[in-house]
Amino acid sequence: xxxxxxxxxxxxxxxxxxxxxxxxxxxxxxxxxxxxxxxxxxxxxxxxxxxxxxxxxxxxxxxxxxxxxxxxxxxxxxxxxxxxxxxxxxxxxxxxxxxxxxxxxxxxxxxxxxxxxxxxxxxxxxxxxxxxxxxxxxxxxxxxxxxxxxxxxxxxxxxxxxxxxxxxxxxxxxxxxxxxxxxxxxxxxxxxxxxxxxxxxxxxxxxxxxxxxxxxxxxxxxxxxxxxxxxxxxxxxxxxxxxxxxxxxxxxxxxxxxxxxxxxxxxxxxxxxxxxxxxxxxxxxxxxxxxxxxxxxxxxxxxxxxxxxxxxxxxxxxxxxxxxxxxxxxxxxxxxxxxxxxxxxxxxxxxxxxxxxxxxxxxxxxxxxxxxxxxxxxxxxxxxxxxxxxxx
Numbered sequence: 001x002x003x004x005x006x007x008x009x010x011x012x013x014x015x016x017x018x019x020x021x022x023x024x025x026x027x028x029x030x031x032x033x034x035x036x037x038x039x040x041x042x043x044x045x046x047x048x049x050x051x052x053x054x055x056x057x058x059x060x061x062x063x064x065x066x067x068x069x070x071x072x073x074x075x076x077x078x079x080x081x082x083x084x085x086x087x088x089x090x091x092x093x094x095x096x097x098x099x100x101x102x103x104x105x106x107x108x109x110x111x112x113x114x115x116x117x118x119x120x121x122x123x124x125x126x127x128x129x130x131x132x133x134x135x136x137x138x139x140x141x142x143x144x145x146x147x148x149x150x151x152x153x154x155x156x157x158x159x160x161x162x163x164x165x166x167x168x169x170x171x172x173x174x175x176x177x178x179x180x181x182x183x184x185x186x187x188x189x190x191x192x193x194x195x196x197x198x199x200x201x202x203x204x205x206x207x208x209x210x211x212x213x214x215x216x217x218x219x220x221x222x223x224x225x226x227x228x229x230x231x232x233x234x235x236x237x238x239x240x241x242x243x244x245x246x247x248x249x250x251x252x253x254x255x256x257x258x259x260x261x262x263x264x265x266x267x268x269x270x271x272x273x274x275x276x277x278x279x280x281x282x283x284x285x286x287x288x289x290x291x292x293x294x295x296x297x298x299x300x301x302x303x304x305x306x307x308x309x310x311x312x313x314x315x316x317x318x319x320x321x322x323x324x325x326x327x328x329x330x331x332x333x334x335x336x337x338x339x340x341x342x343x344x345x346x347x348x349x350x351x352x353x354x355x356x357x358x359x360x361x362x363x364x365x366x367x368x369x370x371x372x373x374x375x376x377x378x379x380x381x382x383x384x385x386x387x388x389x390x391x392x
Contacts, residue, residue, distance in 0.1 A: 249340060
């Protein structure tokens with residue numbers, strides 16, 4: 001599941017300056033959507049690229065419904081009902097939802113996606129949110145004096161019918177919403193003036209979407225100098241932590257953890273944005289469980305960064321350096337008896353993760369235990385496939 005962060009920036013926030021500050025914070029943090037009033041859509045478009053959802057004005061005059069209006073600045077990406085209506089309690093809920101003005105508007109033909117904004121004041125509003133979810137691509141639910149139970153109910157009942165968006169006021173609340181019932185809300189709508197809370201909410205979104213890998217130890221069976229080959233350094237646009245690196249290897253089923261060049265060295269200055277990843281033929285793991293050949297990487301590509309505990313994140317390739325260098329062939333054997341190999345440059349600055357900690361490949365010895373990611377699968381064009389492929 002891909003999570004999303006919405007930022008609330010309608011007139012309940014304050015004047016245009018206050019609303020603009022929230023939109024700017026959303027843009028700078030990397031949020032996915034802003035929720036504004038229809039009158040602000042064009043001004044938001046002028047600030048930057050972001051998905052814009054707008055509370056509807058009266059249906060008879062709304063730009064959302066005006067099929068003649070071709071303006072891409074005035075028209076939002078999604079139209080939201082419920083503000084100053086039944087959804088937020090301004091108008092009483094009808095006993096029979098078939099007579100609902102909000103739902104009638106939501107069901108109307110429109111040129112953009114639709115959704116509902118519902119404050120969960122009691123069980124009747126839970127039922128109203130369920131009814132709206134059947135007709136809207138997005139269902140925003142705002143808890144009042146609720147516990148987590150109403151959100152659990154809605155996730156269980158409408159999780160597959162709509163994108164369920166939980167209203168929150170802090171990053172901590174966002175984490176809870178993303179983790180509820182393990183499945184979690186599809187998105188959160190954060191209502192906060194604090195740019196730090198908005199940025200942290202986006203970080204939590206990213207964390208919730210990332211893989212967590214089960215790394216294992218394998219025993220080194222040989223370290224052999226084999227001559228020179230074309231070696232690839234992957235320079236990323238972000239800094240690595242001391243316990244981070246990339247997963248690379250000659251065999252797609254077994255990728256070795258290679259540390260980034262974050263450690264101080266008497267030979268060269270550290271390069272905390274770089275992984276000296278091996279020879280051009282080797283695989284490197286990329287987001288989404290895919291792999292690429294090191295030779296294929298170029299500026300702008302995404303690679304997967306992993307730490308020793310298996311937590312992952314994404315990083316953008318800024319530059320790839322390919323140079324001819326002397327190499328080691330490192331062979332290891334997993335507990336299950338699978339033999340894995342890779343080529344790494346014969347250099348003191350290239351380090352792998354062993355039981356003893358960070359170890360330069362020049363100090364690696366038979367019997368050392370080396371960290372790697374192992375999976376029982378073959379690959380075709382970087383995608384895992386269910387077929388037998390022999391790698392040796």
